[in-house]
Amino acid sequence: MADVVLRDVVKSYGALPVVHAINLDIAHGEFVVLVGPSGCGKSTTLRMIAGLEDISGGTVKIGDRVVNDLPPRDRNISMVFQNYALYPHMTVRENLGFSLHIAKRPKDEIVKAVAQAAEILSLTPLLDRKPGQLSGGQRQRVAMGRAIVRHPDVFLFDEPLSNLDAKLRTQMRVEIKRLHQKVGTTIIYVTHDQIEAMTLADRIVIMRDGHIVQIGTPLEVFERPVNAFVATFIGSPPMNLLPATVTDGALRLSDGTAIPLPPGLTARDGQAVQFGVRADNIMPEGHAMPPTSHMAFVDMPVTLTEPLGTETLLFGTLAGTEVQAKMLNPRPVRTGEVLRFGIALDKCHLFDAETGASLRV
Amino acid sequence: MDQGRSHRIRRRLLSLAHFIGLFLAMSLICLPGLWVVLNSFRPTVEIMAKPPVWIPTELNLDHYRAMFGGIGEGGVPVLTYFLNSLVISLTSTVIALLVGMAGGYAFARYRIPGKGAIFVTLMVTRAVPGVALSLPLFILFGRLGIIDTHFGMILVYVALNVPSTIWLIDGFFRQVPKELAEAAEIDGCTRWQAFWKVEFPVARAGIASAGIFAFLTSWNEYALASQLTRSLNSKTMPVGLMDFTSQFTLNWGGMCALAVLMIIPALLLTFLVQKHLIAGLTFGGVKG
Numbered sequence: 001m002a003d004v005v006l007r008d009v010v011k012s013y014g015a016l017p018v019v020h021a022i023n024l025d026i027a028h029g030e031f032v033v034l035v036g037p038s039g040c041g042k043s044t045t046l047r048m049i050a051g052l053e054d055i056s057g058g059t060v061k062i063g064d065r066v067v068n069d070l071p072p073r074d075r076n077i078s079m080v081f082q083n084y085a086l087y088p089h090m091t092v093r094e095n096l097g098f099s100l101h102i103a104k105r106p107k108d109e110i111v112k113a114v115a116q117a118a119e120i121l122s123l124t125p126l127l128d129r130k131p132g133q134l135s136g137g138q139r140q141r142v143a144m145g146r147a148i149v150r151h152p153d154v155f156l157f158d159e160p161l162s163n164l165d166a167k168l169r170t171q172m173r174v175e176i177k178r179l180h181q182k183v184g185t186t187i188i189y190v191t192h193d194q195i196e197a198m199t200l201a202d203r204i205v206i207m208r209d210g211h212i213v214q215i216g217t218p219l220e221v222f223e224r225p226v227n228a229f230v231a232t233f234i235g236s237p238p239m240n241l242l243p244a245t246v247t248d249g250a251l252r253l254s255d256g257t258a259i260p261l262p263p264g265l266t267a268r269d270g271q272a273v274q275f276g277v278r279a280d281n282i283m284p285e286g287h288a289m290p291p292t293s294h295m296a297f298v299d300m301p302v303t304l305t306e307p308l309g310t311e312t313l314l315f316g317t318l319a320g321t322e323v324q325a326k327m328l329n330p331r332p333v334r335t336g337e338v339l340r341f342g343i344a345l346d347k348c349h350l351f352d353a354e355t356g357a358s359l360r361v
Numbered sequence: 362m363d364q365g366r367s368h369r370i371r372r373r374l375l376s377l378a379h380f381i382g383l384f385l386a387m388s389l390i391c392l393p394g395l396w397v398v399l400n401s402f403r404p405t406v407e408i409m410a411k412p413p414v415w416i417p418t419e420l421n422l423d424h425y426r427a428m429f430g431g432i433g434e435g436g437v438p439v440l441t442y443f444l445n446s447l448v449i450s451l452t453s454t455v456i457a458l459l460v461g462m463a464g465g466y467a468f469a470r471y472r473i474p475g476k477g478a479i480f481v482t483l484m485v486t487r488a489v490p491g492v493a494l495s496l497p498l499f500i501l502f503g504r505l506g507i508i509d510t511h512f513g514m515i516l517v518y519v520a521l522n523v524p525s526t527i528w529l530i531d532g533f534f535r536q537v538p539k540e541l542a543e544a545a546e547i548d549g550c551t552r553w554q555a556f557w558k559v560e561f562p563v564a565r566a567g568i569a570s571a572g573i574f575a576f577l578t579s580w581n582e583y584a585l586a587s588q589l590t591r592s593l594n595s596k597t598m599p600v601g602l603m604d605f606t607s608q609f610t611l612n613w614g615g616m617c618a619l620a621v622l623m624i625i626p627a628l629l630l631t632f633l634v635q636k637h638l639i640a641g642l643t644f645g646g647v648k649g
Contacts, residue, residue, distance in 0.1 A: 085540035
């Protein structure tokens with residue numbers, strides 16, 4: 001019904017390109033998250049789909065229609081803005097019904113649609129308030145209600161949670177996911193928060209400097225990042241990257257420490273690489289790491305600890321680079337204590353030092 | 362306990378000092394106005410008395426009666442002046458607001474090459490004292506044949522008010538987040554509907570205050586009006602005040618009475634629109 005297709009979509013301001021010929025196919029009912037650091041072009045892309053920015057090149061299709069030259073009102077989309085953009089002079093009821101009112105729908109239909117949306121989002125007791133009398137989370141829900149009331153083909157979310165405090169954000173994240181399960185409409189969601197991306201998305205689109213770097217399910221981009229940027233951007237804490245050189249079929253770190261080459265990776269002899277290992281895959285010996293056949297061991301002094309309850313993050317220095325490791329069954333660790341860490345090599349990554357591209361085959 | 366009491370006393374003394382200070386300042390500001398009102402009800406002898414009579418001994422409506430009376434009895438065509446003032450001020454305010462809204466909105470929302478320069482130029486026109494323009498305007502208007510017409514005065518006041526209305530309205534539209542209009546467009550509005558249904562109502566308070574400023578400027582303006590109006594055709598109330606001067610005498614009482622009549626509509630208007638001026642309407646629609 002309403003899939004969204006972007007073909008070679010370009011946006012430039014004057015001579016300055018901000019989005020470079022991106023291609024993206026979004027299936028009907030899919031929840032796609034565009035994620036990337038500030039200025040990567042994700043919001044611009046979303047606004048081009050919405051019709052709030054002109055498209056400098058390429059085509060955007062919603063359903064069967066090329067919408068390049070259609071104004072926002074003819075695209076049958078809804079959008080939730082970062083600052084909610086509720087109409088301050090209208091009550092919640094009027095805010096919810098505004099789009100139907102503009103479309104000149106019959107009164108009883110509007111009343112019914114507003115009641116239904118209010119019910120879904122538990123806004124019924126707030127219908128006669130003005131936005132100024134609502135809390136942040138309530139405003140957020142009104143903004144979502146305004147989006148669902150008109151049954152659009154596509155929902156667009158532009159960093160909708162970034163103005164909420166951490167607790168509310170987690171809560172609203174769940175509500176958004178529930179909403180998607182309930183209404184099943186295609187959602188395109190922009191965020192700079194990789195946790196939101198991982199938890200919400202059917203597929204994640206990772207963008208950087210106006211290019212799409214990788215598209216995949218949350219687990220795909222987590223487990224098989226195509227380059228060092230994705231590897232460090234997705235996952236918390238970020239993946240550790242250690243500069244190394246491939247010598248005689250092994251990795252040699254800058255201080256001479258030798259680590260066997262992880263399986264399933266190809267690298268030429270003498271190639272400068274970055275050795276990537278997540279904190280989950282480097283743990284103090286004997287601390288409940290799932291045993292694998294490919295292990296390497298290094299000694300590393302601990303410089304800082306961050307107890308998180310079920311686990312403790314250990315900061316150490318390996319070959320001059322700061323490394324974060326995890327300890328699953330925590331015990332007190334003194335600063336400066338040298339521990340022996342095991343590295344699960346089959347979970348590790350290699351990236352070309354120059355291009356950053358993954359060397360996984 | 363003791364410390365708490367001395368603290369309380371100090372707080373009370375401080376608020377008393379504030380009160381007295383404010384009272385003195387307000388008296389200074391209000392005294393001339395009150396003096397005008399008072400004088401309009403007093404006989405001329407008392408107004409001219411030296412040393413001044415602070416507490417009036419007799420109050421009457423003689424000056425008002427005379428003002429509305431016939432020509433020979435010191436009467437002036439108050440109603441005509443009032444209508445002239447009203448027509449000129451209202452029309453010029455409405456036009457200045459329309460131009461100001463268009464200009465202010467454009468400045469607030471669109472990228473225009475040389476925006477800064479245009480803006481500064483607009484403001485600089487306000488730096489020229491109005492009187493300095495009166496002679497060139499007089500000559501120009503004379504050639505065009507629009508001296509002593511409503512049209513001429515409206516033109517002058519629109520020109521006088523447009524820079525400040527643009528400046529004020531630009532500021533108010535800047536406070537209206539542009540996402541509101543975008544949300545309205547996505548909700549099905551045309552650009553035009555988005556403006557009238559969302560942005561205009563949200564900025565309404567600010568536009569109303571810009572309107573008051575423009576109206577009061579036109580209503581009270583004297584220097585230019587005294588040159589460009591000649592007769593009952595277009596003389597406004599401030600110019601009408603000069604009817605009370607003659608070669609050897611000044612009818613202070615009559616002048617004060619007319620001044621009171623001038624103040625009343627301005628005061629009424631300000632009270633009426635005041636409730637629109639309460640800020641905070643904009644806030645709440647967006648984060649915060």
